[in-house]
Amino acid sequence: MRISELARRAGVPIGTVKYYLREGLLPPGELTAATQARYSEEHLARLRLVRALVGTARLSIAETRAVLAAVDDPATSAVDTIGGVYKALPDTAQGNQPDLAPARAHLSRWGWPVDTDAPALGYFARALDALGAAGFDTPDDLLDRYARAAAELAEQDVADLPTASTAETVRFVVIGTLLLEPVLLSLRRLAHEGASRRRFPREKD
Amino acid sequence: MRISELARRAGVPIGTVKYYLREGLLPPGELTAATQARYSEEHLARLRLVRALVGTARLSIAETRAVLAAVDDPATSAVDTIGGVYKALPDTAQGNQPDLAPARAHLSRWGWPVDTDAPALGYFARALDALGAAGFDTPDDLLDRYARAAAELAEQDVADLPTASTAETVRFVVIGTLLLEPVLLSLRRLAHEGASRRRFPREKD
Numbered sequence: 001m002r003i004s005e006l007a008r009r010a011g012v013p014i015g016t017v018k019y020y021l022r023e024g025l026l027p028p029g030e031l032t033a034a035t036q037a038r039y040s041e042e043h044l045a046r047l048r049l050v051r052a053l054v055g056t057a058r059l060s061i062a063e064t065r066a067v068l069a070a071v072d073d074p075a076t077s078a079v080d081t082i083g084g085v086y087k088a089l090p091d092t093a094q095g096n097q098p099d100l101a102p103a104r105a106h107l108s109r110w111g112w113p114v115d116t117d118a119p120a121l122g123y124f125a126r127a128l129d130a131l132g133a134a135g136f137d138t139p140d141d142l143l144d145r146y147a148r149a150a151a152e153l154a155e156q157d158v159a160d161l162p163t164a165s166t167a168e169t170v171r172f173v174v175i176g177t178l179l180l181e182p183v184l185l186s187l188r189r190l191a192h193e194g195a196s197r198r199r200f201p202r203e204k205d
Numbered sequence: 206m207r208i209s210e211l212a213r214r215a216g217v218p219i220g221t222v223k224y225y226l227r228e229g230l231l232p233p234g235e236l237t238a239a240t241q242a243r244y245s246e247e248h249l250a251r252l253r254l255v256r257a258l259v260g261t262a263r264l265s266i267a268e269t270r271a272v273l274a275a276v277d278d279p280a281t282s283a284v285d286t287i288g289g290v291y292k293a294l295p296d297t298a299q300g301n302q303p304d305l306a307p308a309r310a311h312l313s314r315w316g317w318p319v320d321t322d323a324p325a326l327g328y329f330a331r332a333l334d335a336l337g338a339a340g341f342d343t344p345d346d347l348l349d350r351y352a353r354a355a356a357e358l359a360e361q362d363v364a365d366l367p368t369a370s371t372a373e374t375v376r377f378v379v380i381g382t383l384l385l386e387p388v389l390l391s392l393r394r395l396a397h398e399g400a401s402r403r404r405f406p407r408e409k410d
Contacts, residue, residue, distance in 0.1 A: 051338060052339035083398065120395045120398065124392060126387070127384070130257050133253055133256060134256070134380050136384060143388070145357075146358065146385065146392055147392050150392035150393040150396045151392075151396045151399075154399070154400045157400070159400075161404070175336070176341065177397060179332065179336050183332045183333070184354070184389065184393070185328075188358060188386075189291050190312070190317065190326065191358070192291075192362065195359045195362070196366075196378075197318075199366070
């Protein structure tokens with residue numbers, strides 16, 4: 001297909017497609033004339049992935065490039081991809097390294113691996129730091145139920161990963177891990193509104 | 206206390222404190238001389254809240270101002286604050302209005318209020334859109350377990366809200382809703398790494 005059809009099918013402006021091509025997030029098409037290239041279904045799939053990362057997951061171009069590098073690495077595995085993707089994310093990649101001891105103490109209480117070098121450990125530690133800095137007391141039982149919910153979701157997510165082909169596994173990891181985060185947060189916010197309306201009913205409710 | 210002590214106790218550079226003062230995120234101190242002002246414990250609490258919103262929750266100055274306006278509204282209630290805070294968040298405040306029908310269909314299946322105008326509804330609808338655009342199939346049972354987890358967490362969060370004073374309720378709502386989001390996401394990521402290591406063990410593991 002031509003670039004115009006590629007853009008239309010992905011629901012992306014042509015200018016954006018050209019920008020992704022220039023930035024190397026999308027591989028070049030097959031040249032059919034000096035100024036014309038042809039694109040495949042694989043280009044379309046990649047374009048949709050880039051769109052999801054930049055648009056929904058709100059990654060920068062550099063972060064998207066890092067995630068795609070993890071995805072494209074031929075030596076990759078599902079485990080490495082999860083690590084590579086999370087390492088490329090803004091929340092874990094920037095900021096000062098916080099004190100990891102309180103985070104590790106919680107992991108230990110839950111029987112999770114404490115010696116992990118997972119990028120999410122720093123993210124968790126920074127989240128705890130911020131709660132403390134804001135003067136918010138986080139009792140163990142609060143964190144315990146968040147950990148329990150996270151573990152149940154993650155266990156089933158990983159059990160659902162398709163393994164017929166590495167490419168498919170990796171696509172599921174990237175999309176499933178990143179794009180389900182806004183699903184989880186938006187549902188929690190909706191549930192907060194519902195629960196607080198039940199607890200604090202107003203006249204008009 | 207002087208501005209230097211305020212900054213030190215909040216762990217924020219003095220220049221940043223002055224910036225927040227100029228932007229009106231922090232109320233001015235009580236003038237004790239032409240060029241000197243005194244700050245109270247309330248200033249410190251507010252500064253920590255601003256720091257948490259701008260630093261951890263990654264809100265822009267304008268978004269932080271909108272959240273604080275919801276918090277400071279004397280007519281506010283816990284329910285209104287949750288709505289006001291969520292309305293001010295970037296994820297829900299920007300982007301085209303998506304098709305809400307699929308999102309409402311899911312809420313209906315869960316017995317959640319379908320006629321809600323909660324800002325999180327648009328956020329949820331956009332999250333579903335993005336999954337679809339990325340070619341990711343989201344079967345009902347996947348969304349069902351995310352909804353169940355979100356509802357359980359939210360129900361307990363709201364049950365835990367202190368109600369002795371409105372100010373304290375509101376502070377809990379703002380900090381608890383926003384700052385527990387990174388806790389939830391980071392724990393899910395840690396759990397993903399753990400679950401995938403168990404399912405796909407490597408030699409060195």
